[in-house]
Amino acid sequence: MKRFMITSLAFATLLSLGCNKQAGKNASNNESESIFPKGDAGPDENFTGKAWNYGLVTNDSLYNTVVGNVYFEPGARSNWHTHPAGQILIITDGVGYHQIKGQPRQTIRKGAVVKCPPNVEHWHGASPDTGLQQLYIVPNTEKGIVQWLQPVTDQEYNNQ
Amino acid sequence: MKRFMITSLAFATLLSLGCNKQAGKNASNNESESIFPKGDAGPDENFTGKAWNYGLVTNDSLYNTVVGNVYFEPGARSNWHTHPAGQILIITDGVGYHQIKGQPRQTIRKGAVVKCPPNVEHWHGASPDTGLQQLYIVPNTEKGIVQWLQPVTDQEYNNQ
Numbered sequence: 258m259k260r261f262m263i264t265s266l267a268f269a270t271l272l273s274l275g276c277n278k279q280a281g282k283n284a285s286n287n288e289s290e291s292i293f294p295k296g297d298a299g300p301d302e303n304f305t306g307k308a309w310n311y312g313l314v315t316n317d318s319l320y321n322t323v324v325g326n327v328y329f330e331p332g333a334r335s336n337w338h339t340h341p342a343g344q345i346l347i348i349t350d351g352v353g354y355h356q357i358k359g360q361p362r363q364t365i366r367k368g369a370v371v372k373c374p375p376n377v378e379h380w381h382g383a384s385p386d387t388g389l390q391q392l393y394i395v396p397n398t399e400k401g402i403v404q405w406l407q408p409v410t411d412q413e414y415n416n417q
Numbered sequence: 418m419k420r421f422m423i424t425s426l427a428f429a430t431l432l433s434l435g436c437n438k439q440a441g442k443n444a445s446n447n448e449s450e451s452i453f454p455k456g457d458a459g460p461d462e463n464f465t466g467k468a469w470n471y472g473l474v475t476n477d478s479l480y481n482t483v484v485g486n487v488y489f490e491p492g493a494r495s496n497w498h499t500h501p502a503g504q505i506l507i508i509t510d511g512v513g514y515h516q517i518k519g520q521p522r523q524t525i526r527k528g529a530v531v532k533c534p535p536n537v538e539h540w541h542g543a544s545p546d547t548g549l550q551q552l553y554i555v556p557n558t559e560k561g562i563v564q565w566l567q568p569v570t571d572q573e574y575n576n577q
Contacts, residue, residue, distance in 0.1 A: 292509050292510075292527060292528055293528055294528075313507065313530045314505055314530060314532070319503065319534065319535070320502075320503055320505060320532065320556050320557070321556060321557060322482070322505065322554065322556040322557075324505060324507065324530075324554065342480075343479065343480055345474055345480060345482065345484060347473065347484065347552065349452050349509065350452075367452060368452055368453055368454075370473045370474060370484075372474070372480065374479065375479070392507065392552070394482065394484065394554060396480050396481060396482040396556055396557075397480070397481060397482075397556075397557075
């Protein structure tokens with residue numbers, strides 16, 4: 258539990274790097290089109306490969322909502338994790354995967370919307386050949402933001 | 418108040434046209450790049466000009482969050498309105514305006530994030546020459562979604 262809290266704090270710190278109102282600048286990647294700056298690399302302990310986080314809305318008690326953009330490089334993915342109040346993903350470019358524990362891996366593309374229910378283990382990331390641009394929305398943050406779990410193995414990632 | 422409720426319901430109905438998970442298709446407009454289908458025109462009583470709404474996340478008691486995409490054609494704008502729990506706008510393409518009552522009109526562009534505090538009168542829309550693509554996030558919907566007010570006059574729109 259302590260490790261969860263520490264890594265959650267690390268993620269929240271990453272999320273807090275955004276600000277209220279900023280002009281968009283395109284990130285320099287060839288795999289997909291970005292609306293926002295590339296941001297900062299997520300910690301190795303929570304991701305396999307490179308996932309770049311750019312915070313858009315930091316947590317507060319007025320909106321109780323955290324919003325940000327993650328760019329997963331090809332082959333990159335999150336660890337398994339849960340959100341105490343769930344999470345909504347809006348895929349803005351690229352191709353990737355999303356999987357809820359015990360369910361088939363799903364391929365997600367530009368325009369897809371994914372709901373991750375509260376306290377349900379899941380992971381998301383890019384496809385092997387194409388990166389993934391996703392906006393994440395964490396609602397009702399008074400219940401918590403994220404609890405990080407174990408890495409997604411190559412077998413899980415490759416759906417074997 | 419009754420009119421507010423009826424028009425709010427009309428808007429909520431518009432919002433409910435989306436579904437949980439859908440592939441993105443580009444809208445056929447020349448003014449800006451779209452990630453999502455164009456959707457349906459907002460009601461004339463709440464908008465000046467054409468604003469196209471595409472619902473992404475419908476309201477429920479699990480996430481308490483409504484998400485959608487609006488494309489404002491050049492010159493189009495919302496009426497003045499308030500959100501009981503506030504609203505977050507993510508500008509994904511184009512150029513437009515946002516104004517909180519009593520404050521200067523602000524120009525918003527691709528990559529901008531705008532927070533509209535709870536119960537504060539505001540409006541948003543496109544610039545005269547370029548359309549605006551915006552994602553809207555309405556959090557804490559157990560407090561309500563939207564209350565529509567009077568149209569934005571040409572003088573207000575033109576910042577005169």
